[in-house]
Amino acid sequence: MVKILVTGAGGFLGAALIERLLELGYTDIRCNLRRKSIIPKLETLSKQFPQASLEYCIGNLKSKVEARRAAHDVQIIFHLAAGLKGDPADLFLDSVVASRNLLEAIADMKPMRVVLVSSFGVYGVANLGRGTIVNEATPLEAHPEWRDGYAHSKLRQEQLFREHQQRNGFELVVLRPGVIYGPGGGHFSSRVGVMLGGSLLHLGGNNLLPLSYVGNCADAIVTAGMHGQSAGQVYNVHDDDLPTSRRYLRAYKKSVRNIRSISLPYFALRLLSKVLERYNRYSKGQLPPVFTPYKVASLWAGNKFDNSKLHSIGWRQLVPTAEGLRLSFAAFRAELDRTELNKDKASMKFPR
Amino acid sequence: MNIAVVGCGKIADSHVEEIRKISSARLVAVCDLEAIIAEQLAVRYEIPCWYPDLDRMLAEQNVDVLHIATPPHSHLGITQKAVSAGCHVFLEKPLAINATDARLLIDCVQEAGKKMTINYWPNFETPALELKRFVVDGDLGDPVHVESFIGYDLGGRFGQALLADQNHWVRNLPGKLFHNIIDHAISKVIPFLKEEKLSVLARAYRRQSSPDDIVDYLPDELRVMIIAGSTSAYVTFCSHARPVSHFLRVYGTKNTVHVDFALRSMLVEQRQTVPTALGRLLPPFKYARNALGQATRNVGEFASSRYHYFAGMNRLLSSFYDSILNDTLIPIPYAEILRVSEVMDEIFAQIYPVI
Numbered sequence: 001m002v003k004i005l006v007t008g009a010g011g012f013l014g015a016a017l018i019e020r021l022l023e024l025g026y027t028d029i030r031c032n033l034r035r036k037s038i039i040p041k042l043e044t045l046s047k048q049f050p051q052a053s054l055e056y057c058i059g060n061l062k063s064k065v066e067a068r069r070a071a072h073d074v075q076i077i078f079h080l081a082a083g084l085k086g087d088p089a090d091l092f093l094d095s096v097v098a099s100r101n102l103l104e105a106i107a108d109m110k111p112m113r114v115v116l117v118s119s120f121g122v123y124g125v126a127n128l129g130r131g132t133i134v135n136e137a138t139p140l141e142a143h144p145e146w147r148d149g150y151a152h153s154k155l156r157q158e159q160l161f162r163e164h165q166q167r168n169g170f171e172l173v174v175l176r177p178g179v180i181y182g183p184g185g186g187h188f189s190s191r192v193g194v195m196l197g198g199s200l201l202h203l204g205g206n207n208l209l210p211l212s213y214v215g216n217c218a219d220a221i222v223t224a225g226m227h228g229q230s231a232g233q234v235y236n237v238h239d240d241d242l243p244t245s246r247r248y249l250r251a252y253k254k255s256v257r258n259i260r261s262i263s264l265p266y267f268a269l270r271l272l273s274k275v276l277e278r279y280n281r282y283s284k285g286q287l288p289p290v291f292t293p294y295k296v297a298s299l300w301a302g303n304k305f306d307n308s309k310l311h312s313i314g315w316r317q318l319v320p321t322a323e324g325l326r327l328s329f330a331a332f333r334a335e336l337d338r339t340e341l342n343k344d345k346a347s348m349k350f351p352r
Numbered sequence: 353m354n355i356a357v358v359g360c361g362k363i364a365d366s367h368v369e370e371i372r373k374i375s376s377a378r379l380v381a382v383c384d385l386e387a388i389i390a391e392q393l394a395v396r397y398e399i400p401c402w403y404p405d406l407d408r409m410l411a412e413q414n415v416d417v418l419h420i421a422t423p424p425h426s427h428l429g430i431t432q433k434a435v436s437a438g439c440h441v442f443l444e445k446p447l448a449i450n451a452t453d454a455r456l457l458i459d460c461v462q463e464a465g466k467k468m469t470i471n472y473w474p475n476f477e478t479p480a481l482e483l484k485r486f487v488v489d490g491d492l493g494d495p496v497h498v499e500s501f502i503g504y505d506l507g508g509r510f511g512q513a514l515l516a517d518q519n520h521w522v523r524n525l526p527g528k529l530f531h532n533i534i535d536h537a538i539s540k541v542i543p544f545l546k547e548e549k550l551s552v553l554a555r556a557y558r559r560q561s562s563p564d565d566i567v568d569y570l571p572d573e574l575r576v577m578i579i580a581g582s583t584s585a586y587v588t589f590c591s592h593a594r595p596v597s598h599f600l601r602v603y604g605t606k607n608t609v610h611v612d613f614a615l616r617s618m619l620v621e622q623r624q625t626v627p628t629a630l631g632r633l634l635p636p637f638k639y640a641r642n643a644l645g646q647a648t649r650n651v652g653e654f655a656s657s658r659y660h661y662f663a664g665m666n667r668l669l670s671s672f673y674d675s676i677l678n679d680t681l682i683p684i685p686y687a688e689i690l691r692v693s694e695v696m697d698e699i700f701a702q703i704y705p706v707i
Binding site for chain 2: 034060062063086087088089090092093096097100145152153156160282283284285286
């Protein structure tokens with residue numbers, strides 16, 4: 001049995017990936033975690049699979065020593081660890097420098113397969129027309145730095161993997177998930193909109209959301225990662241029956257909470273972004289360029305999506321979209337109920 | 353002048369943005385031991401060159417001022433290289449790992465005939481400069497007591513980076529979390545403490561325990577009392593009070609002043625001059641007029657695009673560059689910078705005693 005390393009194992013997707021690997025009978029798994037406090041979450045999971053042996057490797061891949069320790073003696077790496085938010089320097093440290101350390105650690109190890117979980121953010125869609133289909137042949141972002149730190153760091157991470165793959169000859173499989181959602185995840189992707197105070201500025205309109213239910217995404221990663229013909233390939237990952245942003249928001253309001261939302265049509269958002277960009281230049285950055293025409297065109301112009309390449313290697317959606325949304329919304333509602341309960345408990349401690 | 357930055361972590365963004373606003377400055381290169389980190393900064397700001405090697409950058413670029421935004425343990429060595437290469441230096445705080453290194457650093461700059469200053473940028477914001485004028489004009493009287501309060505959000509961009517990484521360089525500083533922040537608070541009280549001999553009493557603690565041992569490792573609340581002859585000071589570092597405040601309150605023999613760095617205002621609390629209950633009615637109206645004046649001033653600065661988050665840093669930098677170009681006084685006296693380091697040493701010796 002091969003020894004598998006999963007980096008970012010304690011994260012939202014990482015835990016789902018470990019569960020899927022265990023379900024499919026992979027038993028020798030090293031979980032790379034940044035903190036010990038995440039272990040109980042994975043222990044609960046591993047108890048369901050008594051034959052499995054989960055090894056916990058606590059360490060930050062930003063350290064070369066810890067990256068070497070994590071990669072020691074493994075044959076397959078699922079690399080999920082990445083910076084998701086923060087300043088560009090932090091995103092680059094967490095995604096690119098950490099990846100470089102891991103790649104240097106495996107330079108002499110063969111045979112080796114590396115499965116990189118990248119992102120839809122690497123596609124350069126700003127100059128494509130509205131409604132263009134995004135698939136694996138879509139050009140990569142030419143100016144990720146104009147978009148955001150996350151897209152910039154993920155694209156640089158992919159470039160780094162390709163450079164090292166050519167130098168060291170390991171097998172590389174790249175997966176580019178769209179919006180991963182599910183219980184324990186975020187309520188709104190930026191493709192739906194942004195929170196302003198307690199309200200949602202709804203920017204997605206009738207755009208399709210490239211949703212990927214966390215369990216389906218994990219299954220796609222394992223399917224592609226373990227497939228005999230996938231070396232050197234890239235796969236976009238999203239579910240089949242994609243909802244529009246408006247449909248998602250409507251269902252959320254019905255099932256989770258009646259959040260106040262303000263819809264901004266695309267043409268108004270474009271106009272606003274032009275004004276904001278011009279003011280940002282004029283004032284030398286007095287207000288941040290939250291929206292620029294480039295970012296707006298990248299995220300909210302509206303594309304169609306194609307996952308046929310993933311289907312071609314045998315992937316099938318395990319959890320239907322309607323069920324994925326139902327499970328997610330039920331979990332979001334339970335989260336809110338718990339928060340309310342905690343508030344009530346706190347107010348009972350300090351009666352007025 | 354040709355400017356370069358060494359250390360391309362997240363604070364480097366603010367250096368780059370403020371350098372680019374100064375007409376006499378030209379940013380020529382950036383450098384970081386991690387080439388990838390230098391590269392991302394250069395790409396985002398269209399800086400012509402980036403280097404993973406400081407010696408090479410100093411050899412290839414004709415740098416007049418080097419901004420040092422690396423962790424403090426490297427400041428002394430980098431400063432020595434920079435002044436040997438003919439550069440003036442602008443340093444990110446804290447200046448050094450301890451007062452001994454701080455003194456060596458300043459000595460090496462002076463011996464090379466160069467200039468340095470440190471990024472105490474809030475002290476150059478408009479209300480802080482108003483306070484200086486107020487004191488110089490004699491409106492405060494003699495300082496009796498000073499309170500410097502700095503709040504910190506552990507959930508913010510800097511706090512999260514520190515808490516998530518057990519190898520973060522801040523954890524290895526003698527004063528850990530406090531070491532990277534507290535000089536902003538101490539540097540505000542030092543100009544009021546004229547007596548040579550200072551008595552310092554410091555206490556630190558962690559307010560809440562955490563299930564995460566990496567987080568639990570760091571005390572996050574600090575209280576300091578300083579007595580210098582007839583003037584005293586309180587310095588507070590607070591991670592849990594909300595809103596996250598940042599203020600200086602100076603009690604003088606004539607008036608008391610409250611400078612709020614978060615709200616960018618300076619309010620003067622004057623003596624009650626009208627007797628009886630009428631005297632208690634009037635002051636709130638004076639405060640309201642004072643606050644309205646400050647708000648109007650802020651609106652004016654915003655309208656003329658001078659209300660950036662790091663506007664104080666821009667003033668400090670302009671003043672430092674001018675001191676180089678015109679060979680005038682540096683914006684922060686070296687004696688004040690050194691005294692801040694000495695007080696920090698004393699605080700950390702008390703809260704993290706070497707056993």
